[in-house]
Amino acid sequence: MKGFGPKNNFKESNKNSNFFENDRLINNAFKLHSEGKISEAKISYQDLIKNGISDPRVYTNLGVIFQSENDYERAVKFYKKSIILFPKSHEAYSNLSRILLETGQYDLAETYLIKVINLKPNFLMAYQNLFHVYYMNNKRKKAENVLYECLKIAPNNPLVFSNLGRFLLEEGNFDEAKKHIKKAIDLKPDFWIAFNNLATLEASEGNLIEAEKNFHKVIKINPNFVEAYVNLGEIKNDLFKIKEAEELFLNSVKIKEDFINGYCSLFRFYEKTNNLIKLKEQLNLQNGNKKIKNELMMYEARVFFREKKFFKAKELIDKVSLNWVQKTDTNTRLNFWSFKAFIEEKLENFNNAYEAFLKSQLNSKYEKCNKALFRNYILDYEKNLDNENFFFKKDSYFKKKNNVCFLIGFPRSGTTLLDTILRSHPEIDVIEEKPIINSLERIIKTQLKCKLSEIYNLTEPEVENLREYYLENILKLSDKKNSRIIIDKFPFQTVSLPLINFIFPEAKIIFAHRHPYDTVLSCFQQCFEPNNAMANLRSLRESSEIYDLSMKVWVRYKENLNLNFTMSKYESLIDDFEVQTKKIMDFLEIKWNPNIKNYRETALNRNKINTPSSSQVIQPLYRSSIAKWENYKLYFNDCHVFLENWVKYFNY
Secondary structure, eight states: OTTHHHHHHHHHHHHHHHHHHHHHHHHHHHHHHHTTOHHHHHHHHHHHHHTTOOOHHHHHHHHHHHHHTTOHHHHHHHHHHHHHHOTTOHHHHHHHHHHHHHTTOHHHHHHHHHHHHHHSTTOHHHHHHHHHHHHHTTOHHHHHHHHHHHHHHOTTOHHHHHHHHHHHHHTTOHHHHHHHHHHHHHHOTTOHHHHHHHHHHHHHTTOHHHHHHHHHHHHHHOTTOHHHHHHHHHHHHHTTOHHHHHHHHHHHHHHOTTOHHHHHHHHHHHHHTTOHHHHHHHHHHTTTOGGGHHHHHHHHHHHHHHTTOHHHHHHHHTTSOHHHHHHSOHHHHHHHHHHHHHHHHHTTOHHHHHHHHHHHTOOGGGGGOOHHHHHHHHHHHHGGGGOHHHHHHHTTSOOOOOOEEEEESOTTSSHHHHHHHHHTSTTEEEEESOOHHHHHHHIIIIISOOOGGGGGGSOHHHHHHHHHHHHHHHHHTOOOTTOSEEEEEOGGGGGGHHHHHHHOTTOEEEEEEOOHHHHHHHHHTSOOOOSTTGGGGSSHHHHHHHHHHHHHHHHHHHHHSOOEEEEEEHHHHHHSHHHHHHHHHHHHTOOOOGGGGGHHHHHHHSSOOSSTTTTTTTSOOOSTTTTGGGGGGGGGTTTHHHHHHHHHHTTO
């Protein structure tokens, strides 16, 4: 019986020996992995598994390698094996959830992340990934709550503050967004991500000079962040610094040769500035670049379209891979369908065009918008007219006079054409769709704690400060220092007239209008940047409804506010150009100038036109867009109830 003792001792010793040997092999594999010797580490991990070593860390790390190689199927397999071996492995759950997030399996990713948080309650990365799950799944409130949980876990983490700031920026909470982004910069003065978010915020507020400065800081800190070059290029373009903008777009693709967004931005820049010669040069230079094969065909087709070679444009656009269209970024996909629709329209394939226009409106960003908020916003302004205090105070505020003018109407009502015509006059400058009035609204709501429905409660000093803020910022955006009048062109500012009239009772108002059906059709045909307002323009019916509401408040404002206004009818401008432009000049108290006739040259010499009309305004005046809606009459059946009254009202 004693003989069993030594035998048992031998087995135990052998087991210990194997344990230490296995541990040595595992640690050696870890060492290779940590030193960046990925191929060798991968072989070592696989050998360990073949030799029967069941260590969850080996499976997790092998999963990490396959995940880095985008081999998600194998990565998932090894993460799941790790979880079976060690059910409390938060690392495996976390990594697995990341794959699910990247592959769009948001609900399952959420399940695993909650498991991670239960296993390790203060694991910041899990909360950050959970935020992305909620964000991508459009669970905005849950996403916001998770960000605040991140703040509790890491109250001094600059990335957390920056991410929260970026989220609040998207929510339209600019003041809180700025506070958190600046906190991130305070914590880390060279934090280029925070500076990028701050620059984006400044641009959204219309503070282009500040945005320009901060994008420059981003590039100085991180000269390889190519997106900043594109963003800064857009800002430079808006500030009329065309050469600098072009150089930035070119630099973005020099730094990163496979930077698809950089190429597309460069192509789009040349098209929007109507520089088809340079666009063709760039397309020829990139000819044969397989990485952007479909992008090249898209823009080559756009050149043919601009040259009125519509059959050639269609032949080329039909060669673009629909599989690529489906998988590409949202903006490119929507622009593809929009462009295809316009080609079909030119070839009078109106049913095909309509179907393509429908696809061009399938922007997931719209799901984050609340179109009802814009409708309530309109009605809030209208409420001011129900209170006599609004009228009592307004007229007594100001004695001085400023050459302030607003070009309003409804989107796609001919405002861009009129804008280009007016800026052709040497004494007139036009500021195109900059959100200065929106900035005033934010100041009123957040700093002055006043509802838009109760602006009559603002004190005279408060209104004077708002007035000065507006004038200061509008002047910053003007590049014609000798202009006698600056026109603020923003169609949807029609609904803000109570505020405009309250602050600037002496302001001149130019109201542009066009046949209601053509206006609505043109709105539906555009790929607008998603926001609460534009979310109302995704279909013919929705566009008709918001058109009806906007015109109703316009009529009420016109009848109840002491507006100094004139009306410009698009069709009359086309038919009798000189008479109509002289009428507007008389209203502006500016002598008519023959240079107005050269508006096409003005358009060609402009920087980027911030509307979908960039190619249209360089064309001679044409009637082809008049009554275009009749080609789509079939699709207007449920719109007549909203539009017919306005057809009569505007005498069409």
